[in-house]
Amino acid sequence: MLEAPPLLLAAFSLGLVLLVLLLCHSYSGFLLICWNEFVLQPLYNLFMGDTKEQRILRHVLQHAVAGDPQSVLEAIDTYCLQKEWAMNVGDKKGQILDAVVREQRPSVLLELGAYCGYSAVRMARLLEPGARLLTIELNPDYAAITQQMLDFAGLQDRVTVVAGPSQDIIPQLKKKYDVDMLDMVFLDHWKDRYLPDTLLLEVSSHLVHMGLSVGGCAGAAPG
Ligand SMILES: C[S@@+](CC[C@H](N)C(=O)[O-])C[C@H]1O[C@@H](n2cnc3c(N)ncnc32)[C@H](O)[C@@H]1O
Numbered sequence: 001m002l003e004a005p006p007l008l009l010a011a012f013s014l015g016l017v018l019l020v021l022l023l024c025h026s027y028s029g030f031l032l033i034c035w036n037e038f039v040l041q042p043l044y045n046l047f048m049g050d051t052k053e054q055r056i057l058r059h060v061l062q063h064a065v066a067g068d069p070q071s072v073l074e075a076i077d078t079y080c081l082q083k084e085w086a087m088n089v090g091d092k093k094g095q096i097l098d099a100v101v102r103e104q105r106p107s108v109l110l111e112l113g114a115y116c117g118y119s120a121v122r123m124a125r126l127l128e129p130g131a132r133l134l135t136i137e138l139n140p141d142y143a144a145i146t147q148q149m150l151d152f153a154g155l156q157d158r159v160t161v162v163a164g165p166s167q168d169i170i171p172q173l174k175k176k177y178d179v180d181m182l183d184m185v186f187l188d189h190w191k192d193r194y195l196p197d198t199l200l201l202e203v204s205s206h207l208v209h210m211g212l213s214v215g216g217c218a219g220a221a222p223g
Contacts, residue, residue, distance in 0.1 A: 067154035069125035088118035106183035112187030117146030
């Protein structure tokens with residue numbers, strides 16, 4: 001059997017170490033999120049006996065004012081800045097979202113990806129009387145949290161929360177949810193669904209006045 005010369009082995013090992021260091025450096029943010037989401041978070045949930053999303057909701061119920069959407073947003077932002085990172089759109093991009101909603105003044109607004117309801121509260125608080133928001137969330141636990149968030153913020157009358165995959169719900173918008181036309185769509189679910197769902201909205205014969213993608217998984221990093 002051929003043996004690799006020790007110098008070659010050492011060079012190979014050094015190269016490997018450098019490659020790992022380079023990858024860690026280039027993807028440090030991503031690796032930190034993975035470490036947090038897939039290692040620390042499950043351990044913490046096990047220890048606490050609840051989930052991060054339940055903790056966010058509990059924080060809102062304890063620190064925000066019922067019927068005051070602004071205080072709900074502030075409570076979520078504070079919690080996610082100081083305690084646990086979460087994939088809400090966050091205040092920075094939220095201000096861009098506010099500006100678009102104010103400018104477009106949609107009568108019927110669709111959101112794909114509600115998570116805990118942060119952006120739903122954000123957009124619904126700016127809707128004009130009679131306007132409505134429909135938000136679709138894949139995960140039924142998140143959809144339930146979103147509903148409770150909206151109830152607490154006093155926005156339940158202008159928002160319909162639908163649990164299920166966007167690709168199943170979009171074709172039902174007209175018949176089941178009485179949506180004739182969409183004035184604005186906020187795409188904030190998984191990125192690989194942005195294009196197929198936009199095309200699906202087109203073929204589902206909704207006249208979409210405007211498409212908006214502020215982008216998902218952005219939020220405040222933990223302090
Ligand atoms: C970035 S988070 C949404 C954050 C939320 N818009 C906010 O700012 O508060 C993405 C959410 O999209 C949901 N999602 C992913 N794929 C989906 C799909 N095909 N249909 C509906 N929701 C989906 C995920 O469960 C997750 O809760």
